[in-house]
Amino acid sequence: MNPVLRTEGLNKRFGGIVVSDDVNLTIAAGEILGLIGPNGAGKTSLFNLISGVLRPDSGTIRLNGQAVNGQPLYRRARMGVARTWQHMLLFRSMTVMENLLVAPRHYVGESILQVAFGRRSVRAAEHAARERAHAILNRMALDDSADMLVTDLPFGQQKLIGLARALMNDGPLLLLDEPMAGVEGAAYETMQRVVRQEAESGRAVCVVEHNVSFIRDLCSRAVFMANGRILQDGPVEELISSSTLTELYFGV
Amino acid sequence: MEYLSTIGILIAIYVILAASYNLVIGYGGLATVAHPIFFAIGAYVSGLLAIHTSLPPPVTVLVGAACAMLASLLLAASALRVSGDYLLIASLGFQLGLLQLIKNLEFTGGPGGLGGIPATIVGPARTPAYLVIAALLAIATVFAIRALVRGPYGRAITAMRDEELAFTALGRNAMSMKLVIFAIGCGIAGVAGGLYAFYFQYVSPDQFEVLQSAAILTMVVLGGMGTAFGPVVGAVLLLAIPQAITFLQLPPSIMAPMQGIIFTVLVLVFLFLRPAGIMGHAGRRRRTAGLT
Incomplete structure (x- = not known):
């Protein structure tokens, strides 16, 4: 193998x-x-x-x-290939959930055509990504912080968010x-x-x-x-x- | 009435320009000073088509916008390959060079400008009709950009601006996103150009100097960079204030420097006291929009 x-x-x-x-x-x-x-x-x-x-x-x-x-x-x-960074490189102006939502392997929000004309598929993909993000945050007992600004979390939790974001890539x-x-x-x-x-x-x-x-x-x-x-x-x-x-x- | 309507049309045109510049620089984080030249491309292309062909005006405006878009792609695709900083320098060269070309070509009217653009709407209803068209286009622009930056696409843009390396390593194609944002922003500037050409029926290269981007940037900063309605507030204020001053009936020798002083002071005051702009703190959470 x-x-x-x-x-x-x-x-x-x-x-x-x-x-x-x-x-x-x-x-x-x-x-x-x-x-x-x-x-x-x-x-x-x-x-x-x-x-x-x-x-x-x-x-x-x-x-x-x-x-x-x-x-x-x-x-x-x-x-x-999913990875984390020594200095985390989190998206500072975004919430925990938003950090995770841009991270799936295939992200529908990336294509302007899809956003403009594929509303149904965008909604479905967003829903799936949100479920996945919640599941990952749950495993880390961070589900309550989903809507917090990522920079408002303590350092150790920010490190976990760095991992959680990488885990959005399956x-x-x-x-x-x-x-x-x-x-x-x-x-x-x-x-x-x-x-x-x-x-x-x-x-x-x-x-x-x-x-x-x-x-x-x-x-x-x-x-x-x-x-x-x-x-x-x-x-x-x-x-x-x-x-x-x-x-x-x-x-x- | 005619006078006020013309100011209204100018304000609408500048709302379109400021909103599209805000998309590029405020949301996209792409530093460029070439916005006036894409405004010019839209104006010249639609003006020339109106003079030399019998295409319907909306079509010529769309062709003008498409040309601005194409030119912006050429600029961005070559410059962004090197780096984001390089775009600023390349855009300056592009702006200066292309404007020189326009000033020196025969068919664009040279330094004297392009005149004789046919009046598409005639009669007393002309100005109100243009006011309605311009206002509708401005509203459509502002709301289309707002819709774009609010959803999943806006989330991606914010992430890209925050941490491009991490964003790319998540599987996002940052380069193509930047190209798309730049092309859309510049294409919209081209639409503003077409509108300008058809209303004023005359286009002069002086209107598209690089200093215009300072004026548009002032509108964006004043109103609130990276906010949907900031450019609207900025454009209205910056165009209305000078007009309001004219009612003071000051002699021109005082008037001209006054305007410059007022703009400069406004920008300085805002950068010190309210760097996020007038609309900057209306959002529910702090977002650091800007040129980082």
Whole structure:
């Protein structure tokens, strides 16, 4: 069976800085892969390459076996690459619900012709999107905040909304960029639970995270990156206990 | 009466211009100063067609609007490929260059302007008829834009303006949305141009100088950028105030600088005290519309 995501010999450099050096990575359906490494290791750049924000200098990215290199960012999202951002990038002037409503894989409101002449299909699609959004918010116990301005929520809940927005895309791949940074308490528990549920439902999940206990709790497999290269790919416990990697990570 | 009706028609034309400029710059977040040139394209194309062909006037106005739309697509498709900031520079060049071309071509009448546009409506009912047509078009424009930005499409526009990268990564084609918004806004400016040409029967390049976009922008800012009725309030105020001053019967040497001073002071006062414009806080929640 094909893995959901497979990268083959992915290379990317900005001038003299190598952000991706022959990266070969696979993620299978239902798996939560941890992506760890020091700052500047190329973790976020790898997400940008996979989702289509950046174009690789060479190498192939396959989604369910199909090469997606030539596809721009928005098409990859429609093909099922959902992601979150380290800095959330929520739509600040919109409510929680509105943030989620623009996020389905296919959004009818995008086409002016459909809005003008396809009232019935627009209404049906809006209804379906609203149901989906409510279901996702419900899982996060945030249904009461649906009509709040997203910037009025506490930080941890904003992080959850970032995840909720990505979950509106029901595609096979979910990329989470530092979902736990600055998150604690109830939001932490919720984040952990929802990410686990998503994997159990068959999604391939990849998490960039500095919070080692989060990685340890959720992932069985992890990848350690430094200087754009994958140094080790294996069971989480093995990576964490490796003294060379700890040295690289903490500089001790 | 004739005088007041003409002011009414001018106000309606500027409501159309301000509302469409607001769609592009206030809602779409697309910085452009080329709005007067699309107004000009609409005016010249429909004027020329009226002179040289026997097409019915509404058709010539629509052709003029289509030409403005096409020209705007050419500008935006090339400029936006580079970046949003580039559109501002490219639009300035487009505005200045095309106006120079109009001033130097023979068939547009050159710097002297295009005269002899046939009167389509004759008799005493002419001015009231135009007033009704202009007012109806202005109302239709404002409400059509309002309908557009209220529904799912408006939600997408707001999201795009807030965070374009995240918006695109959700599967939204931001580039095509920007092109569509720009083309619609500029096409509407073309309609205003056609209306102008048919009412005044004479079109001069001086009416479409780049400074016109400052005037239209003032209307949008004053009324409330990114609000449906802001441009209406702005256009009415900015056209009515100078007319009201003329009743003071001041000598022209004081009048001319007075108008400039009043506009400048108004814009400054508004940007400091009420940056969201007159209609800015009427909405139920704060929305940061603007050039970000």
